[in-house]
Amino acid sequence: MATLLEISGLTSHYGRIQAVKGIDVTVQEGELVALVGANGAGKTTLLRCISGVQPVTSGSVKFAGEDITRMSPEGRVALGISQSPEGRQVFGPMSVEDNLRLGAYRRSGAAAIKADMDRIYEMFPILHKKRDLPAGTLSGGQQQMLAIGRALMARPRVLLLDEPSMGLAPLLVAEIFRTIVTLKEAGTTIFLVEQNANAALAIADRGYVLETGSVVLTDQGQALLANEKVKEAYLGL
Amino acid sequence: MSAALLQYLFSGLTSGAIYALAGLGFAIIYNASHVINFAQGEFIMIGGMASATMVAAGVPMPLAIVLALLIAMAVGVILEKFAIEPARNADVVTIIIITIGASIFLRGAAQIIWDKEFHSLPAFSGENPIAVLGATLMPQSLWVVGVAGVVIVALWWFFNRTMFGKAMLATSHNRLAAQLVGVGVKKVLLASFALSALLGAVGGVVVTPITFTNYEAGIMLGLKGFSAAVLGGLGNGTGAIVGGLIVGIVEALASGYLSSAYKDAIAFIIILFVLFFMPNGLFGKRGTDRV
Numbered sequence: 142m143a144t145l146l147e148i149s150g151l152t153s154h155y156g157r158i159q160a161v162k163g164i165d166v167t168v169q170e171g172e173l174v175a176l177v178g179a180n181g182a183g184k185t186t187l188l189r190c191i192s193g194v195q196p197v198t199s200g201s202v203k204f205a206g207e208d209i210t211r212m213s214p215e216g217r218v219a220l221g222i223s224q225s226p227e228g229r230q231v232f233g234p235m236s237v238e239d240n241l242r243l244g245a246y247r248r249s250g251a252a253a254i255k256a257d258m259d260r261i262y263e264m265f266p267i268l269h270k271k272r273d274l275p276a277g278t279l280s281g282g283q284q285q286m287l288a289i290g291r292a293l294m295a296r297p298r299v300l301l302l303d304e305p306s307m308g309l310a311p312l313l314v315a316e317i318f319r320t321i322v323t324l325k326e327a328g329t330t331i332f333l334v335e336q337n338a339n340a341a342l343a344i345a346d347r348g349y350v351l352e353t354g355s356v357v358l359t360d361q362g363q364a365l366l367a368n369e370k371v372k373e374a375y376l377g378l
Numbered sequence: 379m380s381a382a383l384l385q386y387l388f389s390g391l392t393s394g395a396i397y398a399l400a401g402l403g404f405a406i407i408y409n410a411s412h413v414i415n416f417a418q419g420e421f422i423m424i425g426g427m428a429s430a431t432m433v434a435a436g437v438p439m440p441l442a443i444v445l446a447l448l449i450a451m452a453v454g455v456i457l458e459k460f461a462i463e464p465a466r467n468a469d470v471v472t473i474i475i476i477t478i479g480a481s482i483f484l485r486g487a488a489q490i491i492w493d494k495e496f497h498s499l500p501a502f503s504g505e506n507p508i509a510v511l512g513a514t515l516m517p518q519s520l521w522v523v524g525v526a527g528v529v530i531v532a533l534w535w536f537f538n539r540t541m542f543g544k545a546m547l548a549t550s551h552n553r554l555a556a557q558l559v560g561v562g563v564k565k566v567l568l569a570s571f572a573l574s575a576l577l578g579a580v581g582g583v584v585v586t587p588i589t590f591t592n593y594e595a596g597i598m599l600g601l602k603g604f605s606a607a608v609l610g611g612l613g614n615g616t617g618a619i620v621g622g623l624i625v626g627i628v629e630a631l632a633s634g635y636l637s638s639a640y641k642d643a644i645a646f647i648i649i650l651f652v653l654f655f656m657p658n659g660l661f662g663k664r665g666t667d668r669v
Contacts, residue, residue, distance in 0.1 A: 233552070
């Protein structure tokens with residue numbers, strides 16, 4: 142397996158506060174890697190650095206061997222890095238269909254884009270039913286499906302998911318995680334960031350545990366689930 | 379309807395159409411950057427002055443108009459590139475002050491490049507008034523309203539039917555998400571200045587045969603466009619159009635029935651009224667987002 146995403150010694154600041162303190166993370170092609178940690182551990186900051194919407198202070202981000210640390214966000218999308226951000230961030234007043242179409246903004250080829258959109262509608266039939274409605278009128282779970290669908294429309298080589306279960310009812314959380322497993326089985330490389338450590342580590346090939354801006358543990362997903370320290374700190378067992 | 383009322387409505391719709399175009403210019407830049415561009419009026423002035431002086435110098439009118447529009451767009455792009463973009467990390471108020479500085483600079487430059495005199499363009503299709511139910515309508519007024527209408531339809535098409543237009547809208551709704559789907563927000567900002575300059579200049583060109591223009595004609599037109607945008611709800615396209623027409627018509631009625639001395643005060647009274655009683659404007663943001 143080739144290394145797709147390679148983050149080395151990454152640091153990032155908000156003003157004078159260091160949110161990410163020298164993180165090393167790698168994601169191999171085809172892998173589902175989970176990054177878990179409490180609120181404020183720096184998970185979202187790390188994802189934003191990978192997408193290029195948060196400045197990196199030092200360290201590097203490499204994608205398929207190419208150093209992209211200074212690349213523009215739109216350049217990274219074109220390379221195949223696509224993110225479903227924390228809090229969904231759908232384009233509220235625009236239609237569901239426009240939201241999906243914008244996900245493919247960097248692509249050309251109307252037929253392929255249409256085919257991908259049909260695939261998303263197949264995956265989330267409710268989005269098809271509500272395709273002409275403003276995205277802001279969808280429920281939280283539907284907006285999450287839309288955010289994931291929009292990110293998939295970019296045909297990502299690596300899909301970054303930021304807290305897809307946040308604020309959702311347990312039944313919906315299960316549905317979203319089933320979708321993530323389906324995507325992984327179809328060969329999508331996924332980097333999943335979650336507070337819901339239990340659910341995330343259960344489906345992940347490998348996991349990282351983040352604490353106040355640093356990686357404190359890394360192992361196979363199942364091994365982390367069984368790890369006493371993780372259990373105590375994150376799983377409430 | 380009395381002939382006088384009809385006459386005031388004609389004149390109100392004509393100036394209202396110009397305010398609507400200026401208001402749309404404000405809305406487009408505001409949406410892309412949350413900046414209120416107080417140099418919007420100067421785009422109107424540049425459109426008028428550039429076309430009028432070129433026609434006076436013997437350039438055929440259609441060519442002069444196209445060139446004037448291109449000049450205004452170039453000024454918009456240069457303004458964004460060299461005054462707004464270098465300050466992109468500054469807060470919005472700072473950038474707004476930069477646009478005020480830019481407007482003063484552009485007025486100064488216009489005095490040097492052209493002069494301090496009033497200039498006019500010949501009316502596009504003659505000066506023979508059309509009699510309508512006892513009121514008279516200048517053919518140029520039809521041009522103003524017609525051109526504004528065509529521009530508005532074209533804008534609607536651009537924002538609802540083209541991918542780049544949708545990307546500009548998406549950026550205004552959620553800048554972060556727009557970046558994450560690969561919209562280059564720098565390009566969007568640049569395009570918003572070019573588009574706003576174009577809208578302003580179109581208004582400046584079509585209205586110059588009626589109102590004449592000089593280097594500071596943009597001040598009033600810009601402020602009235604701003605009050606149109608505020609009245610409609612800042613950042614709302616439909617609002618800017620409706621707001622422009624209301625400002626134009628109220629202004630015409632007030633100068634007809636009260637005194638023309640109050641004409642220019644109307645726009646400012648409207649701004650105050652909106653700020654006191656309905657700060658979101660007529661079509662201001664209504665929450666469609668679910669948290």
